[in-house]
Amino acid sequence: xxxxxxxxxxxxxxxxxxxxxxxxxxxxxxxxxxxxxxxxxxxxxxxxxxxxxxxxxxxxxxxxxxxxxxxxxxxxxxxxxxxxxxxxxxxxxxxxxxxxxxxxxxxxxxxxxxxxxxxxxxxxxxxxxxxxxxxxxxxxxxxxxxxxxxxxxxxxxxxxxxxxxxxxxxxxxxxxxxxxxxxxxxxxxxxxxxxxxxxxxxxxxxxxxxxxxxxxxxxxxxxxxxxxxxxxxxxxxxxxxxxxxxxxxxxxxxxxxxxxxxxxxxxxxxxxxxxxxxxxxxxxxxxxxxxxxxxxxxxxxxxxxxxxxxxxxxxxxxxxxxxxxxxxxxxxxxxxxxxxxxxxxxxxxxxxxxxxxxxxxxxxxxxxxxxxxxxxxxxxxxxxxxxxxxxxxxxxxxxxxxxxxxxxxxxxxxxxxxxxxxxxxxxxxxxxxxxxxxxxxxxxxxxxxxxxxxxxxxxxxxxxxxxxxxxxxxxxxxxxxxxxxxxxxxxxxxxxxxxxxxxxxxxxxxxxxxxxxxxxxxxxxxxxx
Numbered sequence: 291x292x293x294x295x296x297x298x299x300x301x302x303x304x305x306x307x308x309x310x311x312x313x314x315x316x317x318x319x320x321x322x323x324x325x326x327x328x329x330x331x332x333x334x335x336x337x338x339x340x341x342x343x344x345x346x347x348x349x350x351x352x353x354x355x356x357x358x359x360x361x362x363x364x365x366x367x368x369x370x371x372x373x374x375x376x377x378x379x380x381x382x383x384x385x386x387x388x389x390x391x392x393x394x395x396x397x398x399x400x401x402x403x404x405x406x407x408x409x410x411x412x413x414x415x416x417x418x419x420x421x422x423x424x425x426x427x428x429x430x431x432x433x434x435x436x437x438x439x440x441x442x443x444x445x446x447x448x449x450x451x452x453x454x455x456x457x458x459x460x461x462x463x464x465x466x467x468x469x470x471x472x473x474x475x476x477x478x479x480x481x482x483x484x485x486x487x488x489x490x491x492x493x494x495x496x497x498x499x500x501x502x503x504x505x506x507x508x509x510x511x512x513x514x515x516x517x518x519x520x521x522x523x524x525x526x527x528x529x530x531x532x533x534x535x536x537x538x539x540x541x542x543x544x545x546x547x548x549x550x551x552x553x554x555x556x557x558x559x560x561x562x563x564x565x566x567x568x569x570x571x572x573x574x575x576x577x578x579x580x581x582x583x584x585x586x587x588x589x590x591x592x593x594x595x596x597x598x599x600x601x602x603x604x605x606x607x608x609x610x611x612x613x614x615x616x617x618x619x620x621x622x623x624x625x626x627x628x629x630x631x632x633x634x635x636x637x638x639x640x641x642x643x644x645x646x647x648x649x650x651x652x653x654x655x656x657x658x659x660x661x662x663x664x665x666x667x668x669x670x671x672x673x674x675x676x677x678x679x680x681x682x683x684x685x686x687x688x689x690x691x692x693x694x695x696x697x698x699x700x701x702x703x704x705x706x707x708x709x710x711x712x713x714x715x716x717x718x719x720x721x722x723x724x725x726x727x728x729x730x731x732x733x734x735x736x737x738x739x740x741x742x743x744x745x746x747x748x749x750x751x752x753x754x755x756x757x758x759x760x761x762x763x764x765x766x767x768x769x770x771x772x773x774x775x776x777x778x779x780x781x782x783x784x785x786x787x788x789x790x791x792x793x794x795x796x797x798x799x800x801x802x803x804x805x806x807x808x809x810x811x812x813x814x815x816x817x818x819x
Contacts, residue, residue, distance in 0.1 A: 308417055313380040314365060315417075315438055316410035321364040322443045323788035324349075324387055327803060328394060329356060351393030352386070362746040380410050387445070391792045402445065402791050405561070409446035413438060415455035416448070419465035426466060426537065428548065429645050430623070430688075433634040434539040435463040436643035442743060444563050444787045451560040458560075461508045463538040470531035471545070471554070472507050474615075475500035476608045477525045485578055485604025489552055489619050494529055503606060504532065504617055506543065506556040513559060513614045520610055540635055540685050543567050544620070551622030553600065553703075557614055564790060569616035573706050574605055576720040577618070581705035583714045584680065587672035595690075597668035598626035600703040620703065628690050628699045636665075637684035640743040647695035648744070654752040655760070657696060661689065661744065662764040664700040669736050670768045677714030679728040681707030683739040729772050734783045734802060737761075737776075742808065758808045765809070782807045 325331075329347035332355075345364075346357040355370035356378075367383055368375040378386065384406045392398055416438060425432050440447035450458045459465050475496040481503075496502045510517070520526040536545035536554070543558035558567040581602045588599040600621040607616035627633055632647075639648040651657040665687060672678040680686075680702055690699040709731060712722045723731070745757035765773055781804030790801060 308414055311417055312410055312414035315413045316380055316406075316448070317365065317367060317383060318363050318439055319442050319447050320383060320387065320406060320445050320788075321358055321367060323445050324356075324390070325358070325364060326443060326784060326805065327786050327788050328390060349386070349390045351390040354386070356386075362750060381407070387788075391788075395789070395792060397793060399792050399794065401794075404452065405446035405449040405791070408452050409449040412448040412450050412455070415459060416462060416464045419459055419462070423466040425644065426468075430633045430635075431537050431546070431548070432645065433638035433643055434546070435466055435537070436635075436638045437540050437641055438464055439641055440540075440637075441563055441787070442640070443739075443785070445791060447563055449561065449563075453560075457511065458508060461506070461538055461542070463540055463542060468535040468537045469507065470533070470535055471504040472510055472531055473529040474503045474505050475527040475529050476503045476615075480525055480608045480610055481606065482609050482612065483604065483606040484574075485581075485619075487604040487606045487619055489550070490606055490617070492550070493532055496529060497527070500527065501606070502529070503608065503615060504554060505615060506545070506558065509543075509556055509558050509614065513611070516614060517611060520608070525608070525610060540637060546622075551624045553620035553622060555602070555618040555620060557616050559614070564787065568613045569605070569607075569618065569706075571612055574607075574613075574616060574618075576718075577602055577605065577705050579715060579718040579720045580708040580710060583676065583678050583710055583716070584672070584702075584705055584708050587676040587678045587680075588668070591668075595628040595631070595699045597664065597699065598701045600626065600701060602703075602705040623688075623701070626701055631690035631692060631698055633688050633690045633701065635685070636687040636689050636740065636744065639689065640684055640747050642747070647691045647697075648748060649751055650695055654748055654755050658745075658748055658755075658757055659760050659764075661697040662741075662760055664689065664697050665740070666736070666764050667768070668700060668702065669732065670765075670770060673711075673728065673732055674768070674770050677711030677728075679709040679711070679723065679732050681709075681735050682732070683735040684743060686735075687740065730783050730802065731800065733776065734785055734800070737809075738782050738784050738805060745808075758811070762809055762811075777809050779807055780810065781805055782809075 325347060329349055332346045332348060343359055344357045345361060346355060349356055357368050358364035359366045367378045369378055384403050388403045426435060460469060461467055473494045478499055478501055481501045490502055490504060493504055494502050517526060534547060534549055536547045538545050542562060544553055544555040546553050557569045560567060584599050585601055588597060591597055602618050602620050605616055605618045623633055639646060642649055669680050669682045672680055681704060682702060686702060686704045686707060688701040689697050692698050709723045709728055711725055711728055715722050741761060749755050749757055762777055765777060783802035784805035786801050786803050
């Protein structure tokens with residue numbers, strides 16, 4: 291192998307190519323947010339020019355025209371200035387978005403533009419790291435670690451808190467990371483736990499008077515100052531690391547140990563998309579109720595390919611660092627996955643990766659109908675029969691396929707995102723949502739966030755395919771009073787992630803705007819997408 295450094299001009303060319311790719315990746319979700327939440331499409335021929343390769347929009351706050359190539363993955367943004375179109379780089383796009391939001395909302399925000407730039411820089415660091423790393427051989431892990439774009443409608447989906455890349459790259463799924471967990475001993479009289487946490491005790495042997503607590507090494511670095519007194523007085527002791535590596539999943543703070551078939555979810559004091567990703571005390575306090583309700587909703591299914599719920603079966607922490615050191619124990623795959631099936635993250639199907647069964651299918655209609663028949667019924671049944679609102683978006687849904695790549699099973703996860711109607715709470719002291727609010731959230735997560743993205747990706751691979759008649763048929767099979775209105779409504783609820791972050795709203799405070807519905811069959815009203 292030739293280890294001679296490349297010439298300086300080669301380095302410059304590499305950096306320039308890397309910058310262009312990072313700009314392109316980062317522009318897609320930011321443009322998606324801008325076009326969905328703020329911009330106004332120009333109608334008719336004025337809005338589609340150059341043979342339909344561009345779509346043109348007006349930015350009402352700054353009164354500028356913006357055009358992009360494509361719809362599902364908008365690219366190559368240009369603004370109209372002095373009678374001509376001029377290309378907008380990522381930094382200029384961030385400035386344009388910020389000025390548009392300042393004028394249209396009357397509010398200023400200095401944090402979000404910095405996050406947008408951080409997200410772009412993170413993509414550049416990830417691209418550079420991936421060039422020197424090998425993806426995992428296991429197809430499921432490869433799918434979990436494939437998301438370079440990430441959330442398709444968030445202004446800064448890859449932001450990592452603004453810290454140096456060297457601090458977070460060793461734990462980044464997009465860089466194909468794997469690492470051992472740090473093992474801590476927590477003094478017994480300070481341990482707080484609920485549910486089934488026995489899997490944690492199998493990770494090592496603590497000294498007498500202590501209980502075992504695994505920790506994410508990045509979180510330990512982030513919380514080092516707060517935890518220093520506990521290490522000094524013996525409430526915490528370090529016990530080394532796990533003898534095996536874990537693989538960070540797309541959620542970053544959730545890791546998978548394949549040999550132990552175990553998922554562990556940690557606190558991470560970093561803002562990722564809308565929230566600081568701590569395991570907050572109030573969420574942990576209701577985790578058992580939401581997980582129990584979700585497990586009950588899936589308990590009646592039978593057969594080798596029955597839909598499955600990956601249970602968040604317990605959590606453990608220390609009373610002096612309740613949120614910072616919390617860890618949730620989640621079911622692995624083997625007890626749930628259909629025999630002979632291969633599992634993939636649904637979000638990875640929307641973005642694409644090596645071995646992607648969506649991209650590889652030669653029978654898109656058959657594949658799509660199979661996908662819908664596995665994903666849609668469990669979500670609607672959980673709502674209709676059990677009052678459980680699954681957060682069935684792309685990152686919380688796994689799809690298993692057979693040897694031909696055809697979907698045969700859906701698996702769902704994350705009790706933290708589950709919402710309950712009053713009848714599902716069964717008297718437990720947990721917050722509930724109204725049926726109307728629960729249905730709105732379900733439609734956003736399942737239809738807008740999930741099915742619209744998979745449908746657009748499948749159509750991109752198979753031009754001419756109309757995926758929506760099959761969605762209508764699948765939805766119409768279910769006897770819910772909300773279904774007729776859903777199939778005829780002119781709009782669907784779309785979460786406003788850009789405006790939520792600009793107005794500094796709570797990350798859990800979902801706000802929606804009307805998005806033209808593809809379910810009505812009227813394609814003329816869908817230019818906003």
